[in-house]
Amino acid sequence: MEENLSRVKISDIASRAGVSTGTVDRVIHNRGEVAAKTREKILGIIRELNYEPDILASTLASKKAVRFASLLPASDEQNPFWAAPAEGIRAAANEIRHYGVVLEEHFFNYHDKNSFSSELQKVIDKKPTGLILAPVYSGETATGMELLKKLNIPVVFINAQVEEQENISYVGQDPFQSGMVAAHLLDFCIHDEAGLFIINITSETLGNTHILNREKGFRHYFSTNNAFRAGHIRTININSELTGEPNKTLEEQLKPQLTASPAGIFVTNSKVFHVASFLEKFNIKTAGLVGYDLLGRNQEFLRNGTIDFLISQKPREQGYKSFMTLFNHMVMKKQAAREQFLPIDIITKENLDFYINY
Amino acid sequence: MEENLSRVKISDIASRAGVSTGTVDRVIHNRGEVAAKTREKILGIIRELNYEPDILASTLASKKAVRFASLLPASDEQNPFWAAPAEGIRAAANEIRHYGVVLEEHFFNYHDKNSFSSELQKVIDKKPTGLILAPVYSGETATGMELLKKLNIPVVFINAQVEEQENISYVGQDPFQSGMVAAHLLDFCIHDEAGLFIINITSETLGNTHILNREKGFRHYFSTNNAFRAGHIRTININSELTGEPNKTLEEQLKPQLTASPAGIFVTNSKVFHVASFLEKFNIKTAGLVGYDLLGRNQEFLRNGTIDFLISQKPREQGYKSFMTLFNHMVMKKQAAREQFLPIDIITKENLDFYINY
DNA sequence: CTGAAAGCGCTTACAG
DNA sequence: CTGAAAGCGCTTACAG
Numbered sequence: 001m002e003e004n005l006s007r008v009k010i011s012d013i014a015s016r017a018g019v020s021t022g023t024v025d026r027v028i029h030n031r032g033e034v035a036a037k038t039r040e041k042i043l044g045i046i047r048e049l050n051y052e053p054d055i056l057a058s059t060l061a062s063k064k065a066v067r068f069a070s071l072l073p074a075s076d077e078q079n080p081f082w083a084a085p086a087e088g089i090r091a092a093a094n095e096i097r098h099y100g101v102v103l104e105e106h107f108f109n110y111h112d113k114n115s116f117s118s119e120l121q122k123v124i125d126k127k128p129t130g131l132i133l134a135p136v137y138s139g140e141t142a143t144g145m146e147l148l149k150k151l152n153i154p155v156v157f158i159n160a161q162v163e164e165q166e167n168i169s170y171v172g173q174d175p176f177q178s179g180m181v182a183a184h185l186l187d188f189c190i191h192d193e194a195g196l197f198i199i200n201i202t203s204e205t206l207g208n209t210h211i212l213n214r215e216k217g218f219r220h221y222f223s224t225n226n227a228f229r230a231g232h233i234r235t236i237n238i239n240s241e242l243t244g245e246p247n248k249t250l251e252e253q254l255k256p257q258l259t260a261s262p263a264g265i266f267v268t269n270s271k272v273f274h275v276a277s278f279l280e281k282f283n284i285k286t287a288g289l290v291g292y293d294l295l296g297r298n299q300e301f302l303r304n305g306t307i308d309f310l311i312s313q314k315p316r317e318q319g320y321k322s323f324m325t326l327f328n329h330m331v332m333k334k335q336a337a338r339e340q341f342l343p344i345d346i347i348t349k350e351n352l353d354f355y356i357n358y
Numbered sequence: 359m360e361e362n363l364s365r366v367k368i369s370d371i372a373s374r375a376g377v378s379t380g381t382v383d384r385v386i387h388n389r390g391e392v393a394a395k396t397r398e399k400i401l402g403i404i405r406e407l408n409y410e411p412d413i414l415a416s417t418l419a420s421k422k423a424v425r426f427a428s429l430l431p432a433s434d435e436q437n438p439f440w441a442a443p444a445e446g447i448r449a450a451a452n453e454i455r456h457y458g459v460v461l462e463e464h465f466f467n468y469h470d471k472n473s474f475s476s477e478l479q480k481v482i483d484k485k486p487t488g489l490i491l492a493p494v495y496s497g498e499t500a501t502g503m504e505l506l507k508k509l510n511i512p513v514v515f516i517n518a519q520v521e522e523q524e525n526i527s528y529v530g531q532d533p534f535q536s537g538m539v540a541a542h543l544l545d546f547c548i549h550d551e552a553g554l555f556i557i558n559i560t561s562e563t564l565g566n567t568h569i570l571n572r573e574k575g576f577r578h579y580f581s582t583n584n585a586f587r588a589g590h591i592r593t594i595n596i597n598s599e600l601t602g603e604p605n606k607t608l609e610e611q612l613k614p615q616l617t618a619s620p621a622g623i624f625v626t627n628s629k630v631f632h633v634a635s636f637l638e639k640f641n642i643k644t645a646g647l648v649g650y651d652l653l654g655r656n657q658e659f660l661r662n663g664t665i666d667f668l669i670s671q672k673p674r675e676q677g678y679k680s681f682m683t684l685f686n687h688m689v690m691k692k693q694a695a696r697e698q699f700l701p702i703d704i705i706t707k708e709n710l711d712f713y714i715n716y
Numbered sequence: 717c718t719g720a721a722a723g724c725g726c727t728t729a730c731a732g
Numbered sequence: 733c734t735g736a737a738a739g740c741g742c743t744t745a746c747a748g
Contacts, residue, residue, distance in 0.1 A: 057741035415725035
């Protein structure tokens with residue numbers, strides 16, 4: 001172990017096979033132009049010697065640029081969530097820039113389906129080596145995936161999964177299971193017989209299987225663990241504008257439906273701060289309020305105690321991992337798992353600080 | 359961005375300075391034997407051109423082996439915790455093996471101070487390039503650190519911090535803050551006026567500032583948030599054998615002290631399964647039981663509901679990050695933060711599966 | 717179908 | 733104190 005364990009190299013294989021290194025390289029990379037028997041012989045030796053290429057030497061010698069593209073929702077004040085995944089992607093890109101990988105970032109308007117498909121088309125036109133995609137609109141995603149397949153461009157889905165697509169991997173959370181977590185947390189908080197509320201704040205144009213799965217997981221927990229409560233869960237759907245803000249009428253929509261003091265409330269996405277501010281305004285106390293994601297406004301309400309738990313989905317790591325998945329697939333030739341579920345982080349006031357940069 | 363952004367290289371600097379690449383290399387690595395004015399000139403150009411070395415080419419050319427050593431407690435059935443950090447270290451080592459970094463693992467008996475110091479001495483004698491150390495015994499650690507300093511061997515502490523040592527970084531959890539988390543979780547669980555118990559299960563020979571800090575954090579939470587409860591917290595110290603098992607008399611020690619049905623119990627380390635099994639045996643119900651770490655036996659009790667929450671400290675990532683810290687410090691020449699606090703993960707039955715490999 | 721040679725960016729004796 | 737040259741392991745035209 002003292003010496004740099006003398007690995008077998010291309011020249012070893014070449015001399016064993018009685019050919020030149022160039023020929024060995026040709027069979028390693030399937031570049032053709034090699035006689036079948038030469039090829040077999042070399043392949044045999046490679047297996048026998050357990051050859052592993054030296055990636056450093058390889059990327060140094062082949063100065064070809066690998067271009068990875070990302071297409072994510074633009075993050076802004078309405079939509080701060082997406083800043084972190086983008087940052088994670090950049091961090092990964094920076095870490096392995098020595099391998100000659102270049103990142104090309106693209107963004108679309110989260111609330112605009114046309115923006116999604118036109119940006120996706122632009123990305124495809126550039127023919128990147130690989131693509132990280134937030135498949136917010138599933139129909140448009142399917143269309144794009146056909147083109148990408150033809151061009152042989154591998155795709156990693158980030159944050160949301162779309163079924164029946166040939167993405168090489170999905171990096172994100174398990175939404176059903178995170179709903180289960182939310183349910184158990186509320187179960188800890190509540191001790192009387194008041195009812196529970198699930199609040200979905202979304203705009204209808206969005207494909208929201210993600211949110212539906214969270215709700216399903218939540219209900220499933222109680223069906224399994226507490227039949228009485230399972231019978232006292234009401235869902236409230238709030239319509240948010242295309243801008244991402246809930247209607248001016250959030251109050252109007254919410255107030256009549258929030259009959260009496262609720263035991264606990266589960267908000268199925270990051271919009272939980274709207275509910276928190278509503279509760280504060282009308283001085284409504286709940287035993288438990290649970291929502292998603294460490295947005296600045298959510299953090300405020302977590303710290304002041306109006307929100308009890310936030311569930312976080314490692315947005316930065318989603319980005320980092322997506323990029324690395326592509327890198328390992330294309331450069332290191334390592335296959336990734338079809339689904340890479342990230343942990344379902346439970347955040348309280350006390351451990352919040354340790355998650356902010358994740 | 360299309361082309362592999364043409365970085366400035368040593369030859370660029372050399373030609374600008376009117377010297378050979380060898381000379382530039384000498385000043386870059388401070389190998390001396392360069393005239394002062396040549397040196398200044400080259401340094402100036404390097405700054406001006408914002409030169410960044412190509413680590414790939416560098417490690418390819420200099421085939422010197424970098425040897426990183428680790429010294430951790432041996433993990434066995436009594437002490438399964440330490441398997442994960444070791445695995446994290448190995449994973450990191452494997453990931454960057456192309457950079458010519460070699461890992462030398464060493465282990466000591468967690469419950470034997472002499473084993474610690476003799477193994478530490480062995481490691482030092484081998485003069486590794488860097489060291490990852492679990493500083494379980496603080497006195498012996500201090501002694502070793504003096505030698506390591508003389509040999510100019512950088513050290514990363516993993517899992518526990520020792521104050522006033524010149525380790526380049528600490529990778530682990532913030533114990534005080536994790537006690538706060540435990541307290542808040544129990545605060546969610548309990549709703550009557552029964553008392554709380556803190557149970558420390560340790561052998562006295564161990565330096566356990568870590569555990570004391572967890573207790574402090576726990577008490578601090580209630581002092582701040584709930585004066586009544588703060589006055590009803592009792593600490594029970596259980597003496598565990600040198601083998602790591604609590605005495606046969608765990609029952610005898612615990613039973614008389616666990617007066618009446620406790621509202622909640624906080625076990626300050628991974629031995630919480632002992633308490634869980636005690637509670638089951640005597641059919642004692644608590645509103646909340648919280649402990650540390652995802653040991654197999656703890657997982658069982660979490661799944662069956664006897665344990666409500668486990669706090670996990672990313673043991674695998676502790677290892678991974680420690681190794682990478684050393685690598686970045688020595689090979690990439692990047693400084694690390696003095697303290698790298700890992701998240702305080704809150705685990706329930708529902709999100710457990712997503713943390714097992716972390 | 718195959719080999720010889722130059723080159724990727726940096727490091728390392730060696731000669732002076 | 734400095735330079736010229738060979739080499740790290742792999743890739744890439746080019747010539748045949």
